[in-house]
Amino acid sequence: MLLTKPRQYQPQLPDFLSLCERNYARLNRLLPAGYKPGLQWHIAITPQQQYQLTVLECGPFTTRLQIELISSEASAGSHYLSPGFDVQLYHDARLAEVVRVARYRQFAARYPYPNPQMMQPDEKRQINLLLADWLKLCISQGYHAAVELK
Template structure:
């Protein structure tokens, strides 16, 4: 029996991006300036750095990366584009991969999941939930 192809559900994806925007927007400074950083600390050794990469009238791009912890192991890093007019946040880079498409054929050369774009935005949601429960702002640099 053949498995049905993945079909993205746009309303569900937009709802996810809206929730991510609301949670992420609370972590950012009132007025975003390129190069500004915000640190979210979980323990003395584990903290994430949010860096403002670009600011435009309707968008802001930020980078989220682990700045403390175990260097040499997997270092999570992703870029998020915030669309202020639509109040959406979308992951546009995860690790070394850019420009995700809505649906990937499976199997494929990069071994991406059929719903890879949704999965990386769910990762952002999980990270934001972790920040809300256990993280706290550290001093900005």
């Protein structure tokens, strides 16, 4: 019997760019008009499940946002219970990409499996799919709370 090596994951760039385009379009539906660095606003799914969005940086072609869960259960517990990530918006290309989740930054297009960091072979794609699911939830069931300047 001949054993074959499992096929290694190959990123599909058109698929990934399409995902980032859809995330950009969805995220723009949630952004307040005239946003600038330091602006914060909340999107609530339920009174107990609220997310805080903060504009970290604005440039002529890019914007970086931070998205964090700020529920009462998360603030009482450890930081592991309050997930957050940073999203980079590329306005010229109309793309939105997750650039940080928890303590991880700069994700590789693919990872060998298994690996010491316990990353999935398509970790970068999976994280951006998580953003897509979150954006769909916010658009369909969320409502905006107060907008404030930090």
